[in-house]
Amino acid sequence: MLSSDNDHGPRMASPPPKQTMKERILETADKLFYLQGIRAIGVDTIAAEIGISKRTLYNHFPSKDALIAAYLKGRFVQPRPSDKPPAEQILATFDSLERRFAAKDFRGCPFVNAVAELGPDDGDHSVKTIAIAFKESRRIWFRDLLQQLGVADPEALATQLVLLVDGSIAQDLVRDDPAMARAAREAARVLLINAGVELDKPDSPQAATRKKRPG
Amino acid sequence: MLSSDNDHGPRMASPPPKQTMKERILETADKLFYLQGIRAIGVDTIAAEIGISKRTLYNHFPSKDALIAAYLKGRFVQPRPSDKPPAEQILATFDSLERRFAAKDFRGCPFVNAVAELGPDDGDHSVKTIAIAFKESRRIWFRDLLQQLGVADPEALATQLVLLVDGSIAQDLVRDDPAMARAAREAARVLLINAGVELDKPDSPQAATRKKRPG
């Protein structure tokens, strides 16, 4: 008996993976869509990468558009709640970004990329809808933390923080420079301090000084 | 004398435009590439939009890649020098952004979009090279203005400002919300003030206050 690479059957009792076929397809689509681009990857490529027939792929997803939507929905993960102080959580966001930038397989924000790629031709508009929901969820996450910190205008500051996040992502996408995350972190520190948030670790005695203007 | 590139020669007697065929192609490619996406637009579509044959297009550009490169190079425009005070110029950047966001035909940063669309399959890597050069030129523009203002670390602050620019662009791309530019402007104001820059118009008495933390 061959039982090949996992085990057998429709729901294969695979020792290591323990994945549904649908999960395997989605996982592979996620990798290729994100790394190479949605338009650049055809369903044949995905099926070939897994080693299945194109027909099997279409037995699990009715169309490529459905696969794209599933891909984006799968990328929509909420940050898990943390017991660390809110200010630390906020700054840790940028540390996490820096780590992801340093990774070889970082290719920007999948939602922004999808909107840029698919453009206004988004068939059922689900792509843009998902992208907007994701961006808003990030903003809300910041806002709630800022509310806990008691800042005067959490809505406005949360928006400014997501600008720094998305800005550093866009910059890193074209420049491949993880330092963009550090720059964003520094800017976020200034904005937080300006809003009255007390930060314990003054890890950079930057700015607030001013050279004399020549003239 | 060869009387430049429009005056006469093999061009058709077009009364109003006075454009080279090459310019017309590039102009149309620019519009379609930017609005619909590079991968979404074929050379046939561009030729049809102008009303010329595909053959003519290929007589002026050896390949679609060359046309893409020309499109991006054409988008690479330096901001013209201004005699306004540096701080005003910096903040005016965000006002200009807000105006562009409000326009119906704004679809994000063409360079970021191109990198996102073409991905790592960028044939001769010219796309990413151009994109990097553009982003850097923007940063340098900010940096030089900040140097004139005498801030302590113009390099770092310039980077933070471009993060706000690109962040607001990315956010507007998915959310279609020109308010992102205002949020970026407010954040830029805080960063400038924190760096010791004197701003004359305090157009928003925001932040710097802090509600009592519950607990």
Next chain:
DNA sequence: GCGTAATTACACAGGTCTGTGTAACTAAAA
């Protein structure tokens, strides 16, 4: 063994894309 359900191989329709080849046409320059 038998039934059931997933999967496979494979062909194919119909569309799009980039890029080329060619002969005829147009209009200005010489």
Next chain:
DNA sequence: TTTTAGTTACACAGACCTGTGTAATTACGC
């Protein structure tokens, strides 16, 4: 007029794309 250069119409190659149809195969539960 003759030459020359740009343009046009049109066919076509070769590739890729999404999605379907079908009959054979596999491997399970019973």
